[in-house]
Amino acid sequence: MNINEESLELHRKLRGKITIKGKVRIKTTNDLSLLYTPGVAEPCRIIAKDKSAVYDLTMKNNTVAIVTDGTRVLGLGDIGPEAALPVMEGKALIMKEFGNIDAIPICLNEKDPDQIVEIVKAIAPVFGAINLEDISTPKVFDIEERLTNELDIPVFHDDQHGTAMVVLAGLINALKITGKKKGEIKVVVNGSGSAGHAIAKLLLAYGIADITIFDRNGAIYSGRPNLEQHKAKMAEITNKQQFKGVLKDFEGADAIISATAPGGLSHDAIRKMNEQKIVFALANPISEISLEESKQLGIVVFGTGRSDYPNQLNNSVIFPGFLRALLDLRVKRITDKMKIAASEAVAKLVSKEELAVGKIIPDTFDKRLVKRIVKGVKKSLD
Numbered sequence: 440m441n442i443n444e445e446s447l448e449l450h451r452k453l454r455g456k457i458t459i460k461g462k463v464r465i466k467t468t469n470d471l472s473l474l475y476t477p478g479v480a481e482p483c484r485i486i487a488k489d490k491s492a493v494y495d496l497t498m499k500n501n502t503v504a505i506v507t508d509g510t511r512v513l514g515l516g517d518i519g520p521e522a523a524l525p526v527m528e529g530k531a532l533i534m535k536e537f538g539n540i541d542a543i544p545i546c547l548n549e550k551d552p553d554q555i556v557e558i559v560k561a562i563a564p565v566f567g568a569i570n571l572e573d574i575s576t577p578k579v580f581d582i583e584e585r586l587t588n589e590l591d592i593p594v595f596h597d598d599q600h601g602t603a604m605v606v607l608a609g610l611i612n613a614l615k616i617t618g619k620k621k622g623e624i625k626v627v628v629n630g631s632g633s634a635g636h637a638i639a640k641l642l643l644a645y646g647i648a649d650i651t652i653f654d655r656n657g658a659i660y661s662g663r664p665n666l667e668q669h670k671a672k673m674a675e676i677t678n679k680q681q682f683k684g685v686l687k688d689f690e691g692a693d694a695i696i697s698a699t700a701p702g703g704l705s706h707d708a709i710r711k712m713n714e715q716k717i718v719f720a721l722a723n724p725i726s727e728i729s730l731e732e733s734k735q736l737g738i739v740v741f742g743t744g745r746s747d748y749p750n751q752l753n754n755s756v757i758f759p760g761f762l763r764a765l766l767d768l769r770v771k772r773i774t775d776k777m778k779i780a781a782s783e784a785v786a787k788l789v790s791k792e793e794l795a796v797g798k799i800i801p802d803t804f805d806k807r808l809v810k811r812i813v814k815g816v817k818k819s820l821d
Contacts, residue, residue, distance in 0.1 A: 760812030
């Protein structure tokens with residue numbers, strides 16, 4: 440039985456991977472009076488007078504909405520809200536298992552960004568944070584920006600924030616292995632969707648100034664015709680050399696971070712990289728290049744999104760701890776400073792001995808992750 444068949448059989452057996460379970464049992468009339476009417480009226484009165492009390496008296500303090508419209512699910516594309524539900528359940532299960540967070544999938548039968556914003560704003564009172572998930576670009580950028588500005592709870596987009604943070608954590612350690620300095624390296628970001636866009640922004644915030652972004656039409660540069668708005672904004676702060684060609688002709692990169700599709704990373708570009716090559720091939724479930732190809736191309740540090748390769752750069756390393764931090768610290772808005780702090784906390788969990796053999800990222804099951812991320816984010820707020 441292959442993994443697809445085994446997974447399908449398990450899903451049929453479980454009929455859903457999460458459930459709602461009460462924290463207390465109702466065994467007596469007194470229990471019913473305390474937990475429901477008439478006793479429940481008192482916390483209602485308190486919250487009506489002071490809305491912030493909702494964090495102390497209800498589930499809001501530990502509950503996240505995982506919101507999708509099903510338009511960009513894994514590598515499957517626009518498959519709809521019903522078909523997106525297994526992924527959102529899996530996300531919720533990971534949050535519970537690793538971060539002890541109660542997460543509820545909200546799969547919307549709505550693709551209009553204006554309507555999505557209004558729906559999320561309407562349900563926000565229940566939740567301590569919003570996790571946008573698997574919404575197509577470029578509309579997700581607008582949705583995230585508007586919700587961030589209009590809500591008083593944090594809006595986390597894992598395809599952007601989570602991917603960027605785990606990539607930065609891996610890159611921090613890759614630089615230690617290769618002896619390269621963040622202020623001196625030349626980085627290529629291959630792909631300008633949610634992941635590529637956010638990776639470039641976070642690397643810039645971290646202090647990596649020389650970044651060139653490529654999409655399927657070549658380098659993104661200031662003045663390139665017909666650029667979408669989010670690409671035009673990035674063109675203003677990247678590609679210092681104003682390179683206008685395609686990736687295979689780009690020379691002298693120290694690191695290439697690719698978030699595209701299988702076969703979407705030029706071997707010629709890798710061959711033209713500087714020595715001590717760092718390549719992250721993030722396409723999932725099949726990476727842009729294989730482990731065997733990475734060895735043939737002389738890549739020194741190779742990371743992917745695959746669990747069967749070394750250095751799996753998986754968002755699950757980051758998002759349970761980061762969301763735990765957002766909830767515990769009652770963060771209202773996510774900042775680059777918080778994201779960098781989380782990445783640095785993750786990177787520090789890899790020992791010198793592990794770095795010596797090329798490991799750049801801790802395992803998702805590392806029990807230290809959540810506490811270290813929370814501690815790092817908290818320190819960034821001081």
